[in-house]
Amino acid sequence: xxxxxxxxxxxxxxxxxxxxELEAEGTATTGDDPMIAMRAALHDWxxxxxxxxxxxxxxRVTLIHDDGSESRIASPDLPFRLSRPARFDxxx
Numbered sequence: 001x002x003x004x005x006x007x008x009x010x011x012x013x014x015x016x017x018x019x020x021e022l023e024a025e026g027t028a029t030t031g032d033d034p035m036i037a038m039r040a041a042l043h044d045w046x047x048x049x050x051x052x053x054x055x056x057x058x059x060r061v062t063l064i065h066d067d068g069s070e071s072r073i074a075s076p077d078l079p080f081r082l083s084r085p086a087r088f089d090x091x092x
Contacts, residue, residue: 008030009030012028012030013028015028016028046063048066048067049063049064049065049066050065050066051063051064052082054079054080055079056079056080056083059074059076060072060073060075060079061073061079061082
């Protein structure tokens with residue numbers, strides 16, 4: 001469990017460092033109560049999604065929200081998690 005916390009800490013520090021190099025400030029949330037609030041906010045945001053475009057070839061997912069706005073998530077694995085496997089048998 002301690003190794004998992006160390007990995008999370010290292011990942012958040014790496015992201016914050018990269019953002020500071022771009023002169024863009026970021027914040028990291030890892031505590032139990034703050035994470036509960038963040039997850040609730042994310043769930044509310046995801047509930048506004050009415051369409052999803054998964055693009056595994058470019059490592060991106062585009063979310064279309066109910067107001068017509070778009071959000072893009074760059075991720076090496078999320079597009080694959082959202083894509084259905086190819087089927088070559090009779091789908092009829």
